[in-house]
Amino acid sequence: xxxxxxxxxxxxxxxxxxxxxxxxxxxxxxxxxxxxxxxxxxxxxxxxxxxxxxxxxxxxxxxxxxxxxxxxxxxxxxxxxxxxxxxxxxxxxxxxxxxxxxxxxxxxxxxxxxxxxxxxxxxxxxxxxxxxxxxxxxxxxxxxxxxxxxxxxxxxxxxxxxxxxxxxxxxxxxxxxxxxxxxxxxxxxxxxxxxxxxxxxxxxxxxxxxxxxxxxxxxxxxxxxxxxxxxxxxxxxxxxxxxxxxxxxxxxxxxxxxxxxxxxxxxxxxxxxxxxxxxxxxxxxxxxxxxxxxxxxxxxxxxxxxxxxxxxxxxxxxxxxxxxxxxxxxxxxxxxxxxxxxxxxxxxxxxxxxxxxxxxxxxxxxxxxxxxxxxxxxxxxxxxxxxxxxxxxxxxxxxxxxxxxxxxxxxxxxxxxxxxxxxxx
Numbered sequence: 001x002x003x004x005x006x007x008x009x010x011x012x013x014x015x016x017x018x019x020x021x022x023x024x025x026x027x028x029x030x031x032x033x034x035x036x037x038x039x040x041x042x043x044x045x046x047x048x049x050x051x052x053x054x055x056x057x058x059x060x061x062x063x064x065x066x067x068x069x070x071x072x073x074x075x076x077x078x079x080x081x082x083x084x085x086x087x088x089x090x091x092x093x094x095x096x097x098x099x100x101x102x103x104x105x106x107x108x109x110x111x112x113x114x115x116x117x118x119x120x121x122x123x124x125x126x127x128x129x130x131x132x133x134x135x136x137x138x139x140x141x142x143x144x145x146x147x148x149x150x151x152x153x154x155x156x157x158x159x160x161x162x163x164x165x166x167x168x169x170x171x172x173x174x175x176x177x178x179x180x181x182x183x184x185x186x187x188x189x190x191x192x193x194x195x196x197x198x199x200x201x202x203x204x205x206x207x208x209x210x211x212x213x214x215x216x217x218x219x220x221x222x223x224x225x226x227x228x229x230x231x232x233x234x235x236x237x238x239x240x241x242x243x244x245x246x247x248x249x250x251x252x253x254x255x256x257x258x259x260x261x262x263x264x265x266x267x268x269x270x271x272x273x274x275x276x277x278x279x280x281x282x283x284x285x286x287x288x289x290x291x292x293x294x295x296x297x298x299x300x301x302x303x304x305x306x307x308x309x310x311x312x313x314x315x316x317x318x319x320x321x322x323x324x325x326x327x328x329x330x331x332x333x334x335x336x337x338x339x340x341x342x343x344x345x346x347x348x349x350x351x352x353x354x355x356x357x358x359x360x361x362x363x364x365x366x367x368x369x370x371x372x373x374x375x376x377x378x379x380x381x382x383x384x385x386x387x388x389x390x391x392x393x394x395x396x397x398x399x400x401x402x403x404x405x406x407x408x409x410x411x412x413x414x415x416x417x418x419x420x421x422x423x424x425x
Contacts, residue, residue: 057078057170060179074186081162081163084164087168087203090203100362104334104338105334113147113342117342121139127237135253137245137248140343145210145244145339146240148335149206150208156200156201157200159203162186164202165181165205168204178205180215184218188218207232208232210241220247224238251325258322259320259323259326259339260317261318262293263290263298264291266289266290268289271408283297283300293353306319315354317337326340360415363389367414368389369386371393372384374423376396378423378425400423404423
C-alpha cells in the first residue's frame, strides 16, 4: 500500500502525531510545500504517461477506495470535476519567481496592505495577542502572512480544490506531491470537516485565510475558538491565524528573533561570504565591516548569514534562523522577505533604505531553465532544472561567476544568462 494514503487516513483518524522538521515546509502555495511532504511520506505512484484525464481519475479513485476512502465521498468530491489547463499555466508562472523582488515588494508591501494590516491588527488585537501568547510567534508575522495570502481574508479563493489538485496531479510535473495533497483533501471531506461545496481555495489547492494546503490542515489546523471545529474557511479568521502560528512554532520559530535586518557592506566585501551556509554572530560580521543601517553592529540575535536578493547592486540583509522557518511556509526568498518586511512595517518600521537594480528585468521561466541547464552543462551543477532560482542554483551561479572573474553574488540576471551563452567552457 502507498504510504502517503495510509498516513493521510491515519491523520484523519487522529493516529499520527506529526513532528516538525526539515529545511522546507508544506508551504501555503507551491512550490513551497513539496519538500517537507516528500520528507515525511512516500507519495502514491505517479500516473502513467499518455493517460487521458478520465482514465487517470478512474485509476486514482480505485487506488483511493482500496485504501479506505469511501465511495460516496469520492462520488461527491469528483462530481463535475474536469481537467483545467489554466491551473497548469498558473503553476508555471508564480509571482514570487516571475517578477523581480522589487516589483513583487511593491505589491506585497504596498501602502494599502500596510494600512489595512494595521487596521486588522487593531480589530483582532485580542485574538492576535492570545495567539502570540500561546504559540510564541509574534502577531505581526501572523498578520503579515494573512495579508499576503488572502489580503486579510478578502480573497480566499473560489477554485474547486479537488479539481485543482486533480489537474495538477494528472499533469505529472509534480504528480507525487499533488496526489498526496488530493488524498489529504479527500480525507478532510471524509472526516466531515467541511463539504465539497465549501472546499474552495486557490488554483494550487490552498485554502482559507492563510491558505493552508490540505496536508498542512490535517497536521496543524487548530480549533482555537473552542467551537469544536477547525474552521479556516469561514469569515472568522481565528482558527486560521492560530493554525498559522502553530505551524511556525512547530517548525522552530524563535520569539524575539528578527527574520532579518537590513545591513551595509564594506567596499571590500568578499561576496563569496554571502552564502546561506556561512553563518557568524552579528559581532563577528561587524568585525568584517557588516553593520546595521545605523552604522552600528546588529544586536546578537543568533547565528546569521548575509543575503543579497538583488545581487551586489541591491539591498543586503543579515538573516537569522527565523528566515528558514518562514521558508517552511514558502521557500521563495521574495515571499519570505515580503512577510518579514510587511511584519516590520505593521509595527511601525520604515521601508528598505538601499536601492535595487531597477534596470534589470526578471528572467522568464524558459530563461531560468536555460540558465540552470547551461550552468550544469559547464560543470556547475544546479542539482535540478526546474526554472526556479533557489539556493542551489544561486550557489552554482556564484561558483561559475568566481571561476570566470565576475562578482560572485549569485544574482540570476539577463546579463548572466547572456554570459553563460557565450561561455564555451
